[in-house]
Amino acid sequence: MPSVMLRNNAAGDLVFYITKKDQEETVVALEHSGPNAWGGEIELADGSRFYLEPFAQTPKLPMTVRVKRL
């Protein structure tokens, strides 16, 4: 269950930052992107996939969350 920070970069892309690994990756696919659910399966530019327990609403970013590696 790595701890990651989700934020939007200057270009407006959703970015996934794995704190422990000090690694930043762009999110290329997000299962639920609101307004009633936000999260689920996440795919990163390097091909790796994670699962985020969906939020009921679109959250305010940046935000640190726990995700599951898929």
Place this chain on the structure above:
Amino acid sequence: MSQDVNAIEQGFPLFNKPEYQDTFARKRVFEEAHSPEKIEQVFQWTTTEEYKELNFKRQMLGVNPNKVCQPVGAVLCALGFHKTLPYVHGSQGCVAYFRTYFNRHFREPIATVSDSMTEDAAVFGGQKNIFEGLENAKKMYEPEMMAISTTCMAEVIGDDLNSFVNNAKKEGRVPVDFPTPFANTPSFVGSHTTGWDNMLEGILRYFTLNHMEGKTPGSNGKLNLVLGFDGYLGNLRVIKRMLKEMDVEYTFLSDPEEVLDTPADGEFRMYAGGTTQDEIKDAPNAIDTLLLQPWHLIKTKKFVQETWNQPAASIQIPMGLAWTDEFLMKVSELTGKPIPASLEKERGRLIDMMADSHQWLHGKKYSVFGDPDSVTGMCQVLMELGAEPLHVLCQNGSKKWLKDITKLLKSSPYGQEAEVYTGKDLWHLRSLVFSKKPDFLIGNSYGKFIQRDTLHKGKEHEVPLVRIGFPLFDRHHLHRDTTLGYEGMMYILKTLVNAVMERMDQDTMVMGDTDYAFDLVR
């Protein structure tokens, strides 16, 4: 922005322009800075007797120390051997610092490797690091010897250096006969001078301990010399020159004269000069081994006496007139070679200089700080000049040293006022010079902050720093000079007397005020 293309200004004096001074003022609001009055009040308090007492009550805190750790000395010692790569077993950051320290003083490249121990090595020990480290360094840098020392990390986890190195050889990482002398150099014991001594002893032991058969003191007719931890290239050169003039053959055990002074001619030499392995192996056959800085060459002395059966004749550091005389007489006594006329003439020239300059140095008061041997030598030089040591501070001096130098100072009319301190640092010294002002401070570059602080109290309190010591970071090329022998005393005398003149000029160049004494002839 305000640069003139034909007179581009860097930090100073650029930052004294109004636009920068104004921004500093605006910044102070966010600094929640103390008021100037409060700061000044506390500054003045730090110059009082009350503060000095509090300062000397310190039990645990070190402020601006004047010593470094053991492996620093071990690396300098190892650099003095032919085609030898100093190898430090432990954390890599230490080695980055050691190299930097010597880079800045000697203005030379310093080749030293570490085996980059990290967290896993802290848990499992550093054997794997030794295996890979020796193999990589040997292949890449092609040394003929690696002299191994340790950082505190390796010491705290208790790595068994000897068996690790032997295992590396068994594994074929480096050939079995590849020389790998070593020394344990924990940073929490002693100082840089201890580390120098430990490394040399380790190297001598490695090459001679089990090879003493057929070795006889005196059989090669040479003298061995050991300089110890020292920042002056000139000191190696002057001793060599004097011995040549005496027609005495010698071996310096650790001789970094060449590797710390390679030419700029288009080629980088990682290795240059240095004591060869054959010379080390032959060293037990010398008439004797003279330890030029005996206060810190303790293990070396023991080894020379007990294993090589040489007397390690008792001498003082050959600094100043009398101790250079004694050194030459000892060399003459040991080798049977007379002291030549050339050295007598050099001595005469030194006396001539002393006579010429004595009026400016006699009675001047000096605070001196540094390592035990060089501080002892400096006190001797000062007293020979009729100058007076006022404070003598040696953080890494032993109790025995304290007793000995106190005796030396008491034996001269010029040493009567001197106060000696061991285990104290440069923040203590700051209090001492505020309390009792010397004319000058003698020591390494760190002394410059004391000069600045005393100046802030007022020009009349300023204690100018004369830079003689190690390290010297803020002046160029002083490491080429010489403090040993007659020549060394000439250099010190010249430096001291001209510091007096420089100061006289500063004080007397105020027009219409002090300029009556701004003399052309001095």
Place this chain on the structure above:
Amino acid sequence: MTMNRQETEQLIQEVLEVYPDATGKQRAKHLMANDPTLEKSNKCLVTNKKALPGVMTARGCAYAGSKGVVWGPIKDMVNISHGPVGCGQLSRGGRRNYVTGYSGINVFAEMNFTSDFQEKDVVFGGDKKLATIIDEINTLFPLVKGISIQSECPVGLIGDDIEAVAKQKAKEIGKTIVPARCEGFRGVSQSLGHHVANDTLRDWVLSNRDGQEPTIESTPYDVVLTGDYNVGGDAWASRVLMESIGLRVIGQWSGDGTLSELELIPSLKPKLNLLHCYRSMNYISRHMEEKYGIPWLEYNFFGPTQIAKSLRAIAARFDETIQANVERVIAENQAEMDAIIAKFRPRLEGKRVMLFVGGLRPRHVIGAYEDLGMEIIGTGYEFAHNDDYDRTFKELQDGALIYDDATSFELEAFAERLKPDLIGSGIKEKFVFHKMGIPFRQLHSWDYSGPYHGYDGFAIFARDMDMAINNPCWKKMTPPWKQKAVGADLAEAA
């Protein structure tokens, strides 16, 4: 001799041949030819891995990153080098982090405070000693604002509880005390020390005044300068530039920085956090954005091209007043910059440069060199991560050599082959290349010059690069009696 990608790859292979096989394989992953079209480095470059034993890495340690880089420049706190005497002494004053103030009275950055561990401290632990030291500091230096404890290797190995001491003593003396676990064996380089230091800022400093009434009123034009260590006064040069466009700099982290400037940030809630050294301070920037909603922006004040670009990017985050100011400031400085370039560019045009530095300079200074008509043929970082290289590729020309955590051996070999006109690196490298006859500037300490940031800084940068390359000494390496006469050369060729 500018090389294409293939030639660069070939050079890399040749240099790697000297290594033992396993080591060569490892090192190969840290070397590449630049491809400016790449977005991501993680497929072509391995970074932030342990330096291999015995290779002569230029890297330092976590202590160097925490005490040396991040904490060291904070001027009104005392940083205790906690452990044996060496680390504090060897790192004292080497980085030229400029500060103003009264040393030993209200600023302490230039001094060395050490617990000078002895054998008994290693055996019995150093916590009691540390507690006494904190009291002694508070007595002898009453204006100290706070204290940080910078752990050296033994502290972590003997199991001391510096956090407990910090909490206890902070309560007793009523000042901020920060324990940093930056033992040198942790991590693989300075980089972990930056991270550790950032975490201590987050956990022990930044939120100290949460819930308190702000003491200073905020404005819509407040910014904070983060990750500028004021080497040779860089942060000051950046500060006046920020002020010249109408922004108010409320804090500097950590060059010439103070504890208050850190603690005030949440209450002043600046509009923008300007991040200079991404590598060493991105962690706290991310945290400030998440917790306090302060966005961050990376910028580059090296050379007029990058300055203008950055100023406009900054202005875009503010209103039209600031945007107009930026255009005015760029225009006002144009003449001065033109004069600098007119003077120095003809002397430097086409000169080829190799770089090997730390946090951000291997990419950030490229533009400044290019403003002078110079070309970067190789660059690399001591302790970067992949995100640094992601930011580097597009700044660097195609085919240029990239070396991560280069060994001393590699740098010499590359320099011998590439024959650059200038190398910009550190003090450990400087004298090697002097001997080889290659002009050199230290790009950590600015070789005792600086500032290099901002418009003022670029003038100094240009002057310094000119003096490095065009000083007469480099042409005198070979004695005249060993120089072949030009005529003889021609005769030989014929």
